[in-house]
Amino acid sequence: MKEHAHSPAQALFRRLFVINALVFAAGTLVLALSPATVSSPVLLAEIPVLAIGLALILAANALLVRASLAPLTALTSLMQRVDLLHNRDRLREDGNGDLASVVTTFNQMLDRLEEERASASAHALAAQEAERGRIARELHDEIGQSLTVALLGLKRTRDRAPAELTAELEHTQEAIRASLDEVRQVARRLRPGVLEDLGLHSALTALATDLSQTGSVHVTRSLASVPPLAADVELVLYRIAQESLTNVARHSGATTAALTLAVVEDGEVVLRVTDDGRGGVREHGAGIRGMHERALLIGARLGIHSPPGGGTRITLTVPGTAKEPTA
Ligand SMILES: Nc1ncnc2c1ncn2[C@@H]1O[C@H](COP(=O)(O)OP(=O)(O)OP(=O)(O)O)[C@@H](O)[C@H]1O
Numbered sequence: 001m002k003e004h005a006h007s008p009a010q011a012l013f014r015r016l017f018v019i020n021a022l023v024f025a026a027g028t029l030v031l032a033l034s035p036a037t038v039s040s041p042v043l044l045a046e047i048p049v050l051a052i053g054l055a056l057i058l059a060a061n062a063l064l065v066r067a068s069l070a071p072l073t074a075l076t077s078l079m080q081r082v083d084l085l086h087n088r089d090r091l092r093e094d095g096n097g098d099l100a101s102v103v104t105t106f107n108q109m110l111d112r113l114e115e116e117r118a119s120a121s122a123h124a125l126a127a128q129e130a131e132r133g134r135i136a137r138e139l140h141d142e143i144g145q146s147l148t149v150a151l152l153g154l155k156r157t158r159d160r161a162p163a164e165l166t167a168e169l170e171h172t173q174e175a176i177r178a179s180l181d182e183v184r185q186v187a188r189r190l191r192p193g194v195l196e197d198l199g200l201h202s203a204l205t206a207l208a209t210d211l212s213q214t215g216s217v218h219v220t221r222s223l224a225s226v227p228p229l230a231a232d233v234e235l236v237l238y239r240i241a242q243e244s245l246t247n248v249a250r251h252s253g254a255t256t257a258a259l260t261l262a263v264v265e266d267g268e269v270v271l272r273v274t275d276d277g278r279g280g281v282r283e284h285g286a287g288i289r290g291m292h293e294r295a296l297l298i299g300a301r302l303g304i305h306s307p308p309g310g311g312t313r314i315t316l317t318v319p320g321t322a323k324e325p326t327a
Pocket residue numbers: 247248250251252253275277278279280281282283284285286287288289312
């Protein structure tokens with residue numbers, strides 16, 4: 001990197017001073033060498049010549065100063081559009097003259113902010129997963145256990161109860177059994193144990209089947225076998241598929257949806273969730289924001305194609321390098 005002996009402010013001052021000095025020197029030189037004369041008091045015929053001379057000097061000055069400050073305009077527009085969640089926008093560092101160090105510093109600041117934001121969201125997501133795991137465990141171990149105990153007690157009661165109460169007791173048993181199922185399902189959604197136990201394929205299949213069973217959406221799936229992926233990559237794929245499918249059920253009004261997992265030529269793993277619903281996704285909700293953050297976490301790209309009335313297509317592209325387990 002180029003060393004700058006002076007601060008950007010000093011460099012800018014020097015540059016503007018030199019530009020002004022050159023322009024004035026040129027003006028003075030022209031005045032001295034040209035046949036033009038200025039009388040005192042000034043003659044009417046000399047005024048246009050003076051005016052043109054002044055205009056030329058000002059125009060030359062303006063052009064040179066503007067060229068010097070051009071990088072500032074680019075810097076301002078980058079500051080306005082920069083979005084740490086989506087793109088790695090940077091300014092070119094060459095050809096900015098004395099402003100190069102400002103540009104370099106700004107780019108470095110963006111690097112730092114992006115790093116900090118990535119590690120902050122990694123922490124937040126890890127905390128969220130841990131919390132979900134804890135709730136899932138408690139649901140399963142505490143409430144699940146209590147319900148099971150209640151169910152067993154009820155069964156014993158029913159065995160000894162007079163015949164006229166049997167139907168009612170069975171009804172209650174059914175209700176408790178349904179609650180138990182619900183608790184297990186919620187726990188499963190909170191902590192995708194199936195991901196750890198049976199792998200990504202089964203976990204994604206379960207997501208698609210769950211949605212097909214509960215909602216009015218029919219989910220087709222096409223899951224190619226993918227090379228072994230790091231656990232955090234699998235979790236991101238799973239969570240993004242889960243949020244996308246939940247969104248399909250909640251917002252799209254679609255009748256069919258498709259879940260696909262594929263490997264493309266250069267080893268990229270592509271997860272895609274499409275629906276034939278109303279489209280027109282605004283990228284503002286916490287769900288979609290979370291998807292972007294998760295994608296960023298594993299260096300994947302998330303694309304949302306959702307023309308109004310034209311269905312929605314969510315595409316997550318995981319680079320081939322994500323296969324190496326992350327430390
Ligand atoms: N498949 C879809 N079809 C149509 N609209 C969608 C679809 N997915 C999302 N949207 C729209 O985009 C908005 C943002 O979605 P997002 O998932 O970020 O938030 P949410 O689902 O409303 O809330 P959250 O996910 O935080 O519970 C939704 O409110 C909905 O209007």
